[in-house]
Amino acid sequence: MLLEVENVTAGYGAGPNILDGVSLRIEQGKSYCIIGPNGAGKSTLLRTICGLLRPRSGRIIFKGEVLNNLRPDQILRKGICFVPQDRSLFPEMSVKENLLMAGYTLTNKQDLEQRIQTVFEIFPVLKERQSQLAQTLSGGEQQMLAMARALILKPDVIMLDEPSLGLAPLVAIQVFESIKKLKELGMTILLVEQNARKGLECADWGYVLDLGKNRFEGPAHSLLHDPQIEELYLGKRRGTRPQGKTRTLEQGVDGS
Ligand SMILES: Nc1ncnc2c1ncn2[C@@H]1O[C@H](COP(=O)(O)OP(=O)(O)OP(=O)(O)O)[C@@H](O)[C@H]1O
Numbered sequence: 001m002l003l004e005v006e007n008v009t010a011g012y013g014a015g016p017n018i019l020d021g022v023s024l025r026i027e028q029g030k031s032y033c034i035i036g037p038n039g040a041g042k043s044t045l046l047r048t049i050c051g052l053l054r055p056r057s058g059r060i061i062f063k064g065e066v067l068n069n070l071r072p073d074q075i076l077r078k079g080i081c082f083v084p085q086d087r088s089l090f091p092e093m094s095v096k097e098n099l100l101m102a103g104y105t106l107t108n109k110q111d112l113e114q115r116i117q118t119v120f121e122i123f124p125v126l127k128e129r130q131s132q133l134a135q136t137l138s139g140g141e142q143q144m145l146a147m148a149r150a151l152i153l154k155p156d157v158i159m160l161d162e163p164s165l166g167l168a169p170l171v172a173i174q175v176f177e178s179i180k181k182l183k184e185l186g187m188t189i190l191l192v193e194q195n196a197r198k199g200l201e202c203a204d205w206g207y208v209l210d211l212g213k214n215r216f217e218g219p220a221h222s223l224l225h226d227p228q229i230e231e232l233y234l235g236k237r238r239g240t241r242p243q244g245k246t247r248t249l250e251q252g253v254d255g256s
């Protein structure tokens, strides 16, 4: 097991537990998608793994080492890279400069240049646009740049929080294609997605988180075809919480 989250509780400040005993088991080279309603604690879970939030109890174990009390920069250096929802680019720097900044801790600049060329092979559009300011990229390209920045550090695990957020459907599809490419390259991916179907399609294994607890888990393709998961968590508009029975089209507009 590469990364294990064992029965972790966490919350903000003196507030209540947002994560209420969450567990994950992440194997090397596999991809995972965490789905669940708004406010379930998905982003909080990723923030806790990367050290932005300390677990109140439970353990986070990476390559056999407990990460609980490490700072975010230490966890990053261990090999866990987090691409947050807001993408954290330097908007007034070029694509190339954003990539150079991502690797500023690397002392071997030749190696850094080589790594940049490698991410350009994965995301050819970024090579074309390397001199363009990040803020002038399309939403999809910005997301690709955010992923590319993470890859510069050759992380063991890349965690992506809602990479398709705010993107037009066709652009979102490009981003999902990029994630599949990373998967094919053997990356270990931990993805949180509001677009649960598309997210699960990129994953080997799915976790459903609800109210800060593990609710279901299983092979991603099984979750995609599980009637209960479908009814509760798939194919509903963002922002709706599961509320028991869903009305079907067959019931007709007049409810008959
Ligand atoms: N910085 C914060 N301070 C206090 N409470 C927070 C903070 N960030 C999130 N929360 C609370 O934690 C709970 C879980 O939020 P979180 O962002 O982890 O959910 P999520 O599953 O990622 O939801 P979404 O699908 O909307 O992104 C929410 O009730 C939220 O209000």
Ligand SMILES: [Mg+2]
Pocket (backbone or CB within 6 Å): 042, 043, 044, 085, 161, 162
């Ligand atoms: Mg979130």
